[in-house]
Amino acid sequence: MRAAVLNEVGGDLSIVELTATDLVAGEVLIKVHGVGVCHTDLTVIDGALAQQTPIVLGHEGSGVVEAVGPGVTELAVGDHVVCSFTSCGQCKRCAAGAPAYCTRFALLNYAGVRPDGSTTLADRDGSPVHGSWFGQSSWATHAVASVANAVKVDDALPLATLGPLGCGLLTGAGAVFNVHRPKPGQSYGVWGLGPVGLAAIMAAKASGCDPIIGVDPNPARRELALEIGATAVHEPSDDLAKDIVRETRGGLDFTVEAVGAAPVIRQALMALASPGSCVTVGFRGPKNPVDVNQGHLLQGRSLRGVIEGDADPHELIPRLVQMWADGRFPFDKLITTYAFDDIATAIADFRAGSVVKPVLLP
Structure with missing residues (x-):
């Protein structure tokens, strides 16, 4: 070999x-x-x-x-x-x-x-x-x-x-299907439009979420996100979380953070509605300190880390394959x-x- x-x-x-x-x-x-x-x-x-x-x-x-x-x-x-x-x-x-x-x-x-x-x-x-x-x-x-x-x-x-x-696609899709389990019409945001984040976009689309917002500095990835399910995309900015809360009239029901950088995690958390849930899957090594505002969490918001999309591969991989065959992933x-x-x-x-x-x- x-x-x-x-x-x-x-x-x-x-x-x-x-x-x-x-x-x-x-x-x-x-x-x-x-x-x-x-x-x-x-x-x-x-x-x-x-x-x-x-x-x-x-x-x-x-x-x-x-x-x-x-x-x-x-x-x-x-x-x-x-x-x-x-x-x-x-x-x-x-x-x-x-x-x-x-x-x-x-x-x-x-x-x-x-x-x-x-x-x-x-x-x-x-x-x-x-x-x-x-x-x-x-x-x-x-x-x-x-x-x-x-x-x-x-x-x-x-x-x-x-x-x-x-791995990558399992992680992003699993964060949506296994952790958040959104209902049709609930709102979703994804920070970081690499393979994990884009898998989350596709899973949110398949779940009937609306709106679905993608955030990434790469214009080509923002365009791809729109092609596969996002309803709006944004370039990162300091005031983006506030803008999203205003545009969605209260914030997003769910967010996924697929970068692992502390400022990105905080922004994905700050864009949540009350209550709301943010999952962080971006990995930058086992030691990666992040500080958040406890007052924001006390309003019914949560921040949770997830490994491998909380998935059993023997269950989720066949599901994703079938979704691909059906044109939904x-x-x-x-x-x-x-x-x-x-x-x-x-x-x-x-x-x-x-x-x-x-x-x-x-």
Whole structure:
């Protein structure tokens, strides 16, 4: 297999030959057909989320099952799958239908190794290479995943472009469907029109929200937001929250903040009606202090952080796929594809904001 390896924080990725170690119980080997570039991957490259190196990143993979490990009956060779985050499936949070808050989430998704300390990847000399990033490490031609995070999809679907459903799009849509659960006619605002924010726009549209307001400094993204469901868009400004409260005659019922910057979080909160709810999903590392006005919260408003859209991937991914088939979740309009060897260009374009969701084709 070929994989993009990060050897040091802040360094360039190197595409090299690796091998997958023997599959253990519950694991599957996937031939990757497409994999997204996500902001969370960049937090590792930039050092905001510490990981051991060398490591293979990538956590929005889709592909075909090529081999199954001991005891696997849920998937078979030839199945088409979308990979998401993984979870233990046994703790009280998983049992309660909240796998995004699995008590072993960090161990299973961030540790770079299996729970027993072994790695899923090795270099030509047999030296271990950290993988298991979100249970997959799919910036590669092949990925080791598991029945817990590989979601089977219909063979007729455009497999190469489905990967982002496993994280970024799942997060934005899940914030709407699983957390806010708006009723038709309720108002919605989204700060940050990247893949997460635009997924929230599409989900708000599918939920019948009105108005739906998008906020972003990038004019191309504001235009795209209007195309896929926003009723109005704005460039950020110091007085924007006040303007929105005035224009909506009291503020928005719900807002999503997909940037992670303290001023943006405060503005999304200040634009709420009373009562109202703001969800923050933007990630800038585990230490990101934010201060808010308690008096604003005391008026019945809430600010809540959300991981992975509060989603169970095995439930939400098939729902989003069906919505896409019905024309109600046109996520394909967000995607730009790149050859796998052009990963550096894809990342640079993503950082520059010239593309919304790069998808690599190994």
